[in-house]
Amino acid sequence: MKVLSSLVLGLVMALASPVAAQERSGPLRIEITQGVIEPVPIAVAPFLAENTAASDFARQITAVVASDLVGTGLFRDVPKNAYISQVSDFNGAVAYPDWKAINVEALVTGAVTLTSDNRLVVKFRLFDIFTGAPLGEGLQFAGGTDSWRRVAHKVADQVYGRITGETGYFDSRVVYVEETGPKNARAKRLAIMDYDGANIQYLTDASSIVLAPRFSPTGDRVLFTSYESGFPQIYELAVGTVTKRALQVDAAAMTFAPRYAPNGQTVLYSRSEGGNTDIYRLDLASGQRARLTSAPSIETAPSFSPDGSQIVFESDRSGNQQLYVMPAGGGEAKRISFGQGRYGTPVWSPRGDFIAFTKQNAGRFHIGVMRTDGSNERLLTASFLDEGPTWAPNGRVLMFTRESAGAAGEPALFSVDISGRNLKRLAMPTAASDPAWSPLLP
Amino acid sequence: MTNLKLAVAATALVALGACTSADRFGPGSGGAASGGFGADGGIAGSVNDPTSPAFFNETIGDRVLFAVDQSTLSPEAQAVLDQQAVWLTQNGAYRALIEGHADEQGTTDYNLALGARRASAVQNYLISRGVAPNRLQTISYGKERPIQICSDETCYSQNRRSVTVITAGAGV
Numbered sequence: 187m188k189v190l191s192s193l194v195l196g197l198v199m200a201l202a203s204p205v206a207a208q209e210r211s212g213p214l215r216i217e218i219t220q221g222v223i224e225p226v227p228i229a230v231a232p233f234l235a236e237n238t239a240a241s242d243f244a245r246q247i248t249a250v251v252a253s254d255l256v257g258t259g260l261f262r263d264v265p266k267n268a269y270i271s272q273v274s275d276f277n278g279a280v281a282y283p284d285w286k287a288i289n290v291e292a293l294v295t296g297a298v299t300l301t302s303d304n305r306l307v308v309k310f311r312l313f314d315i316f317t318g319a320p321l322g323e324g325l326q327f328a329g330g331t332d333s334w335r336r337v338a339h340k341v342a343d344q345v346y347g348r349i350t351g352e353t354g355y356f357d358s359r360v361v362y363v364e365e366t367g368p369k370n371a372r373a374k375r376l377a378i379m380d381y382d383g384a385n386i387q388y389l390t391d392a393s394s395i396v397l398a399p400r401f402s403p404t405g406d407r408v409l410f411t412s413y414e415s416g417f418p419q420i421y422e423l424a425v426g427t428v429t430k431r432a433l434q435v436d437a438a439a440m441t442f443a444p445r446y447a448p449n450g451q452t453v454l455y456s457r458s459e460g461g462n463t464d465i466y467r468l469d470l471a472s473g474q475r476a477r478l479t480s481a482p483s484i485e486t487a488p489s490f491s492p493d494g495s496q497i498v499f500e501s502d503r504s505g506n507q508q509l510y511v512m513p514a515g516g517g518e519a520k521r522i523s524f525g526q527g528r529y530g531t532p533v534w535s536p537r538g539d540f541i542a543f544t545k546q547n548a549g550r551f552h553i554g555v556m557r558t559d560g561s562n563e564r565l566l567t568a569s570f571l572d573e574g575p576t577w578a579p580n581g582r583v584l585m586f587t588r589e590s591a592g593a594a595g596e597p598a599l600f601s602v603d604i605s606g607r608n609l610k611r612l613a614m615p616t617a618a619s620d621p622a623w624s625p626l627l628p
Numbered sequence: 629m630t631n632l633k634l635a636v637a638a639t640a641l642v643a644l645g646a647c648t649s650a651d652r653f654g655p656g657s658g659g660a661a662s663g664g665f666g667a668d669g670g671i672a673g674s675v676n677d678p679t680s681p682a683f684f685n686e687t688i689g690d691r692v693l694f695a696v697d698q699s700t701l702s703p704e705a706q707a708v709l710d711q712q713a714v715w716l717t718q719n720g721a722y723r724a725l726i727e728g729h730a731d732e733q734g735t736t737d738y739n740l741a742l743g744a745r746r747a748s749a750v751q752n753y754l755i756s757r758g759v760a761p762n763r764l765q766t767i768s769y770g771k772e773r774p775i776q777i778c779s780d781e782t783c784y785s786q787n788r789r790s791v792t793v794i795t796a797g798a799g800v
Binding site: 369370372395397416417418440442443456458460461462463484486487500502506507530531544546570571573574589592593595620 | 742745767769776779
């Protein structure tokens with residue numbers, strides 16, 4: 187337990203001071219230098235197939251669990267050919283010295299059964315090799331064979347949670363805009379996928395421009411902007427049935443940049459009339475609207491705090507784009523961004539501790555985070571064009587759009603830790619933009 | 629002469645196929661890359677006919693350009709819009725959809741709002757020059773429809789634009 191609790195401590199320290207080098211005693215050492223951490227070696231032993239029909243699932247589930255954990259950048263999966271002892275009995279004793287000898291710090295074991303009614307039952311255990319004891323109870327998940335990936339993600343979420351003390355984020359989805367065609371005639375359509383790029387499904391066709399989808403707090407609905415009527419208007423789509431409806435908040439004016447309140451019943455959006463853009467609130471049940479800002483400047487990109495009491499948004503009232511916070515009902519706004527450059531697309535962390543944003547400065551784009559009062563600004567990325575961060579359900583990872591420059595330039599989805607570590611591009615079959623991360627699935 | 633008419637008709641067919649709406653003349657910039665000022669020429673009559681949308685698109689100029697982050701109309705832009713206003717007041721059978729566009733150096737939401745500001749600046753100017761408000765509509769495309777696709781100022785300056793797209797009909 188000692189080792190793994192010091193890992194938890196290490197993570198917390200990493201978040202607080204991303205570039206400070208850390209030295210600690212004992213076998214576990216996390217060095218954070220220039221935002222790089224040494225991944226902790228773990229072993230995800232091949233999950234056992236408890237009947238023959240389960241063997242393919244066992245192999246695939248093992249691979250997804252390992253991929254989830256390694257994908258965080260926090261762990262390294264020790265190769266199977268380095269194992270001294272094999273796990274051949276899910277209930278058998280763990281040969282701790284054999285794992286310690288190859289420097290494994292945590293061992294994940296599992297077993298998969300395919301029942302006669304075609305359901306997968308997946309059991310797993312997690313062991314702390316240094317202390318020679320299980321870490322938490324063994325756990326069992328069951329689901330249909332078509333949900334084997336979700337079961338694997340749930341196992342990985344448990345492992346991640348027990349080792350880091352944070353909630354996992356693997357059993358989640360991302361809605362985004364797929365982009366095809368040349369830069370001056372891009373076709374866009376809404377798509378949804380697992381957080382890791384698997385199981386892509388299309389939600390709209392490519393007949394009109396669609397922008398900036400946003401999940402409801404329960405993940406079952408999506409708000410987005412579409413040019414389907416000929417003019418930009420906001421729509422709501424039910425993910426389960428893939429049915430959409432125009433919110434018809436205003437046929438006479440352009441509406442865009444919608445986002446749900448934490449209650450899922452209130453929607454914030456921007457409305458442009460006569461060239462002036464302000465922020466409005468819509469109650470979905472009653473259809474009642476309220477204007478929250480009233481200024482000749484551009485007010486857009488609103489996002490609620492997770493307790494629903496405040497709204498962060500961007501405005502160019504000072505002369506260029508900056509971030510402001512106002513009460514949920516509107517009223518006096520307080521500027522929170524004061525660094526060099528322009529700030530946009532603020533998004534409140536689901537944990538309430540940070541606001542992520544896009545920053546433009548000196549011809550470069552950055553994804554950054556700051557405390558909700560604007561202090562402790564940290565830039566996590568830099569490129570020709572990084573834009574539109576969205577939070578993982580645990581508030582510890584951001585996904586965003588990175589677009590390459592030039593005539594052949596196109597966007598792709600990237601993710602990065604809020605410490606600035608583990609920047610990576612999602613492997614996807616087409617260009618993609620505007621990701622929105624769902625809450626953790628039920 | 630007969631041959632010439634045939635050629636014009638053929639061009640019209642091709643151009644209609646590429647148009648986003650049937651009552652729209654000229655390529656505008658909401659659709660596929662047309663390369664600019666009335667590349668599809670004959671669709672809306674002859675450039676030599678001052679009452680034609682083709683004349684509007686190519687001789688007067690259907691677009692004006694903006695500085696970075698700005699919606700202010702330059703003297704050059706005002707000169708183009710003065711002529712657009714004259715044409716619109718003299719050709720009452722048409723109305724106009726004013727598209728506002730931004731270059732790619734900015735966030736999606738902000739660029740949508742900025743495009744709306746640019747389209748509105750043009751709309752207000754045309755109204756101030758005597759065009760009836762009910763003949764003018766605006767739309768913003770933000771950075772969704774660049775006309776030039778390189779990533780430097782030579783392209784950006786062409787993309788920061790408003791385009792006055794002539795459509796059929798006397799007003800709404």
